[in-house]
Amino acid sequence: MPVLYFVVDPMCSWCWGFVPVIEEVRQKLSDSYDIELVMGGLRTKGEMPWDEKAKAYLRYQWRQVAEKTGQPFDESLFEKAVFEYDTTPACKAVVTVRELLGRDAAFTYLHKLQHAFYAQGIDITNSRLLQGFYEQLFGNSGKFAFFFLSERAETLTEHDFAKARSMGATSFPSVVLVDSAGHMVCQKGYRSYLEIEQLLKDADNA
Numbered sequence: 736m737p738v739l740y741f742v743v744d745p746m747c748s749w750c751w752g753f754v755p756v757i758e759e760v761r762q763k764l765s766d767s768y769d770i771e772l773v774m775g776g777l778r779t780k781g782e783m784p785w786d787e788k789a790k791a792y793l794r795y796q797w798r799q800v801a802e803k804t805g806q807p808f809d810e811s812l813f814e815k816a817v818f819e820y821d822t823t824p825a826c827k828a829v830v831t832v833r834e835l836l837g838r839d840a841a842f843t844y845l846h847k848l849q850h851a852f853y854a855q856g857i858d859i860t861n862s863r864l865l866q867g868f869y870e871q872l873f874g875n876s877g878k879f880a881f882f883f884l885s886e887r888a889e890t891l892t893e894h895d896f897a898k899a900r901s902m903g904a905t906s907f908p909s910v911v912l913v914d915s916a917g918h919m920v921c922q923k924g925y926r927s928y929l930e931i932e933q934l935l936k937d938a939d940n941a
Contacts, residue, residue: 739768739935740911742904744777745825745848745859748797749925752804753908754846759928761842764935768912772833772841774826775907776896783820797853803925809856821860825852827892828865831883834891836873847872912938 741757743750761770783789790813797808812818825848833841847868851857859865862883870876882888902911903921910931912920920938922931 736767736769737912737914738771740771740773740902742773742775742899742902742907742909742911743845744775744822744907745829745845746820746822746852747775747777747907748800748853750908751849751853752800752806753925754806754849756926756928756931760931772838772845773899774829774892774895775899775904776826777822777907778820779823780819780821785818785820807854809854811856819860823892824862824865825859826895827888828883830892830895831879831888832869835878835882840873844869844872910934914938
């Protein structure tokens with residue numbers, strides 16, 4: 736089957752806005768496409784200084800996403816005096832779940848993290864909370880904790896980031912279609928379900 740990659744980051748606001756679209760695609764098209772999840776790696780430690788300029792930028796982005804998609808946002812994050820906007824721990828947690836339990840569980844866990852961060856204002860850079868979310872969804876989190884701290888988890892996460900770049904997915908969300916002949920089409924940015932459907936039809940007719 737052709738492969739449809741969703742390249743996202745748990746702490747990307749447009750990716751949160753994209754959740755209903757992802758789920759509609761998975762519900763309606765999973766018989767025709769192999770639907771995969773790749774972590775993008777939006778920001779690393781120290782990349783965004785936590786100051787009023789950063790808060791204003793994020794607040795503007797979040798409100799744009801809310802207006803466009805209807806997804807809920809809790810803005811209590813902006814009340815924090817200190818916050819390290821490092822998306823790597825959350826990305827690594829999703830990769831960990833994907834490795835341990837498969838892609839369906841990874842999508843479920845990703846959406847749990849996104850809802851916690853954006854709709855509830857919970858800091859998902861905290862490794863204890865990441866482990867707690869796993870336990871809420873899947874039970875005993877011992878395997879999660881062990882794998883999350885492993886060198887393999889680091890390596891696989893870096894592989895995801897590299898794969899995203901190699902496919903041209905340099906902004907998030909991105910949708911990458913790889914057909915059965917190996918031809919690739921990358922669409923960057925938020926897309927509606929109808930736009931994705933049209934992308935797939937155009938690719939079929941190419």
